[in-house]
Amino acid sequence: MTRHRQRAQLDREALHLAPGASEETAVGGRVFAHGQGAVLTDLDGNEYIDFAAGTLTQSLGHCHPEVVEALTAQAARLWNVHDAATEDRDELLSLLARLLPEHLDTYAFFSTGAEAVEAALRVVQATAPPGRNRIGALRHGFHGKTMGARMLVHWDIGHQAFAGNSVLGYSPNCYRCPLDLEYPSCGVRCAALVRKHIAEKPNVSALVFEPVLGAAGVIVPPPGYWEQIAEACAANGVLLVADEVLTGGGRTGAFLASDLLGVEADLVVLSKGMANGFPFAVLAGRAELLRSPAAASAGSYASTYASNPLGIAAARATLTVIERDRLAERAKRLGELLGERLRALQARFEHLGDVRGLGLLYGLEFVTDRHSRTPAPEIARAVYTTALDQGLRTAMGGHILRLAPPFTLDEALLDEGVRILEKAIEQVTA
Template structure:
C-alpha cells in the first residue's frame, strides 16, 4: 500500500461539503492527483502512476503536452470568450478538421462537451426529418450522455420518472453476452437483422444514433458485417446515421473515426473527449446539406455560452496538429497490435478474465466469477482496479469491466510496464 496520509486528510476535508455521486473510479481509488506529465500522474503524497485511462479517456497526447499547454497559455493571455464570434484560430482549426475527417463530413459546429454535441445532433435530426419520421433508433447498452435528450435515447429513467421519448432500441453486437442466446458464426448476425427490422426498415424512423464501438458499456467491438448490414439498410430506407464518436473520435481506435474501421459513412458525427487533449471541447461534423438546411440552421441553433470559445479552439488546434504532424494514428495502430497480444496473454492465464476486446488503444477487460456461467464480477474488477493503483497503474473502472486507454504518445517500454503491473494486480485480486 502506498502512502496516502495527506490524501486521506484532504478527502475528509472536502467530504464535509462535496456532494456524493462521484465516479466509481474516484470512490474506489480515493486519490488526490496533483500533477500529470505525459503518461504519468503524481498524487498528493508523491506517489506516481502510469495513467492507462488517459484522464477519462481524454488525454490523447498525455498530460501537460507542451504544445497544448503553450497554445492554451498564449490564448489565455489574449482572449477567453466572446460568445461564438470568429477568432483568428477558428478558420485554421476548421481547415485541420477538414483534412482529418472523411471528405463528406465537411461542415462543423463547435461545442464544449459530449452531451452538448449529442443534443445538437438530435436537434439537427428533429429539424430536418420529413413529416412522419418522428422516431429515433439507438442501441441497448449505448451511452450518449446524462442530459435528458441523451437519456431518452437509451430509455435511462431516473427515480420514478420515465422519459423513454420517441426512441426505439435495437440489439448491440455484444457477442460475449448475446441477448439472443446465439453464438458466432452460426448466429448469422441475427442482432443486425433485428436492428434492420425494428429500426432501419420502419418508415417512422428519422435516424439511428450509435457508438461504432460501445465505450461505456465495456468496449463492445462489433463483429465483421454487423455495421455493414445496418448501415446499408439505413441508407436504403432514408434513415440518417448519427455516429456518437465522443469517446472514439480523434484517433483512439487507430482511425480518426471508429466509423471508418467498421464500414459506416455517417451523416453526422459527434466528437469530444480526446479532441483537445482533455480541455472542454466538442465538434459536430456533418454533411453540408444537413447542417446548412434552413430548418436546422436557425439563429442560435449551433451557439451556446462556451461554444467556439478561443481556449477550446486553441487546445483543439494544437492537439490535432500534433496528431497529424506526428502521424499518431499509425502509432496507435502499432501500439494497439502490441497491446492486443499482451492482453490476450493475460486472458489465457486468468480464468476470471472472461473476455478481452478492443481496437487501437481502447480495450475492455471483462471479469467474471467463472467462465462457464460468465457471471459478472464487479467485486473482482474493483479489487483489480484498487490493486493496480497500489502498484502504480491507473485504469478506468466501470462495473465488472476495466477499460484501458493509454495516451497515443506512450512508448513500447511503458506499455509493457503497464501490462506487467496489471498482471500483478490481477494476481493479487484473484488470490486475495
Template sequence: MSGQESVAGSDLNEIEQMDKKHVFGTWSFQSEVSPTQVTTASGYTFSDASGNEFIDFSGQLMCSNLGHSAERIEDAVATQVKESAYVAPSYTTEARAKLGKKLAEVTPGNLSKTFFSTSGTEAVEAAIKIARFYTGKQKIISRYRSYHGATYGSISVTGDPRRLASEPGIPGTIKAPDPYAYGSSLDPMQSLDYIEEMLELEGGTVAAILVEPIVGSNGILVPPDEYLPRLKRIAHEHGALLICDEVMSGFGRTGNWFGCDVFDVEPDIMTMAKGLTGAYQPLGATIVNETIADHFEDNMLCHGHTYSGHPVAVAAGLAAIETYQQEDLINRAKERGEYLETQLADLAADHPSVGDTRGVGLFHGIELTRSSEERVPFGTREDKISKGGTIVDDVAKEAYENGVYVANMINTLIIAPPLTITEREIDAAIAALDTALETSDAAMDGVSETTEE
C-alpha cells in the first residue's frame, strides 16, 4: 500500500466505485483497493474530486520529474497528434530521429543507438535480449533488493518479493546481494566481492550484470563511490556486460542526467523510462554502446513492438529533454537536493523512529525503525505481498491527510518530488512529515501511551 490509499470500503464517489468494479488495481488484493479520483494537477501539486490539494512529494510513482505543467511537452503532444498520431516502426518521424540523437548526446560515453518501447519493464526486456544476442550467453546476474519490471523477463531479474508469485520465471537469472549498509549482513564492498566470486564460479557463462545504480523502490540504496566502477571492471574481466537500469534514477533525479553519472561510469547498455517523458506519455528506451550497435548490422535484432517509437510518445520525450536543458533543471535538482538533504537530516534528528536517511539530489529515502539501537524495521519484505497495512503505511497516510503525498515501499518513505519544486514546498512537505512521523515514534518498541504522555 501507499499513502494515497484510503481504507477499502470507505465512501467512494461514482467514478471511484466504477473504477473499483471494472478496473484491476495493480500489485493489490482487490478487496483492499480503494481508488482516489484525481481531477486536476498543476506544477508540483494535484487535487482529488473533493477539492483537496496535495504536494506531490514522490512525483507520483517517481516519474513526474517535470511536474504537472510542462507546457513544451503539452504542445509537442498536441502538434504530433495532428501531424501523425501513429506510423509503423518501419517508418520514422522527425521526433523519433531527433530523440535518438538527443539520447546519444545526454547519455554517458559512446552510448549511441536506442530501441524505443512503451515502459521501463519493456526497456529491461529489450536489454536482456540484446545482452544475450550480443554475448551468446544466457545468464543474467541481478540483485535481491531490486525492481526491474512486471513482464516475465523483467520480473525474473527483479529481487523484490513481488517476483515470487511469478516464479520460476525465465531461466538463467541469478540473484546477488546488495550494497545495503543499513540492513545487510554484508558490508557494501563485501557484497561486490560476493558478485565477483559468483562470476568466477559461473565460469564465463554470464551475459550481463543488471543493476540500478541507485536502488529505487527497494530503499533508495546509494553504493560507495568505488562500487559501480569496480562492478563494471569485474564484469568485463569475466566477459559480461554492465546494464544500468535508469528507469527511476534517470533524467535529473539525482542532480545528474543519470544515476551512473554520479559514479562516472558508462554502462554497456542503459534502460530508461519515467523521466524520459516526465510521465506525459508512456515511453521506454534501451540504449547501447557503438560496439553492440555495430554487432546488429549483420546480426538480426530479433525484437520489436507495434508501438516502438510511437510518434506521440517520442515527441513528448524530445520535448522533455529540451525542457531539462533549457530550464537547467539538472543543476536545479542538485541545488534543491542539497537543501532537501539538510532538511531531512534535521527531521531525522527529531524522530527516533527514523533509522536512516539516504539519497542523492531529489532522490531520497527515509527508512524507519522500531528500535534505533537494533534497527528493527516496521515493514518487512513479506508485508509487500501480504494483506493489511503497516506502521509505514500509517505514516504515509498521516502525511497525506496533511496535504502531502509520499510513496512508501516496504520500510522506506520515498522522496522524489518534481525537479521544479521550490524550497517553500519542500518546507511544507517536511512539516507534514514531521507530524506524520509522530505515528512511528509512538509505535517504537518500549514506547507506551503512558511514556508518551
C-alpha cells in the first residue's frame, strides 16, 4: 500500500493546520480522495471498506446518487435564506412526521448535533416549573463540545470547572460495572440509583441521555435498565431527552433506539445519519414543549445555518431512501450477521474482551487479558492501523474500536471487512 502523495500533503498541512484531530485521523495518516457506497479511495489509489461510515454518519454510504442529485439541484437554486420557508422544508416536516412516533410531532432544524442539544436544554430550562433547576445525565455520556453539552457530563477543560447544575447517574456498563456487580443478579442496581438520585428528585427537570452510549464505547443497556428509569421519570414529571445524534435514523434497527428500548422520550435530538453526513440536525419533541410560549419566543430556534436549503435537501433525500427501501430493517438484519461474526472473533481472541452492539453499531473492547480486563489501547491502536493498511477503516478511541458501516453494505463486503479485521487482530496479538 503506497502513501507517497498522502505523506507529502500531510507534511505540507502540518505547517499551518492546528493539531488536535481525532485519534484515528492522527494515527491513520490518510488523505481520502473519493468514496462510493461503502468503499473509500485515498490519494494514492488505495481502497478501504469503510466500517466507520464517515464519522458514523453515512447511513447510505458515500456519495449516494439520490443525495448527490438532491444536493446538486438545490445548490443550483438556493443556499441560504436564514430560516425562511422553502418547498423542501414542508415536505421534510411531513416525512419526519411519518418516521417518528406520533407524540413527537413538532420539529426544529439545526446544523450540528451539539447545536440541537443546546436547543433542547433551552427548551427544558424555559418550560421547567419553579424549583426544578437541576438536570440529570449519565456518567461517560457525550453530547457535544459546546458549553452546555460539556456541563451536562462535568467535562472540565484546563483549570476551568463547569459542572453546572447537572446530576450524574450510573451508565449501564455491564462489562465494567461501576458497582462491581454482575447482571442479572445485580437487579439492575445502576438503574435503581439513577431512579433514586435523578428520576425521583423533585428538583430535577429532565434526564438527558444516549439510549446507547456511543463515544463511551457502544454501551448497550441490559433489559430492565431503561424500563425502570423511564417509568420513574414519567411518574415524577422528569422530562426524558434522548440524544440520538448517533443512533437516530435507523442505525440500531429501528428509526429511534429509544423506541427499540421502550423509552418514550419527550424531546429527541438527531443528526449524524439524518442527511447522510451532510451538516444537519433535528430537535423533535412534544408540541406542548416546543410550542410553549416560554420556549418559542422569536429567534429561539433560529441560527445562521438552521433550516438551510442544502441540509434540508440532503436530509429529505436520505430519509426518503431509508423509508422507501426499509433500511432500518436491513440494518437490523445485517447487524445480526455482523454480531455473529464478531462474537466468533471474541471467542477466538483473548484480547478481545467484549463485543456489544445493536443493529449496525458495534463496539469492540480490547484488554490485556480476560481476567483483569485491563484496557489495552496499544492493542486497539495496532489493530486499527493494521486493518487500515489492509483495506478496512474503523473508528478508534482509546482501547475501543467502533464499527458502524452503511446500511447499504452488501453481505460480501461485510464478510470481507470482518475477514480483514480478523487477520489484523491475529497479526497484532500473535
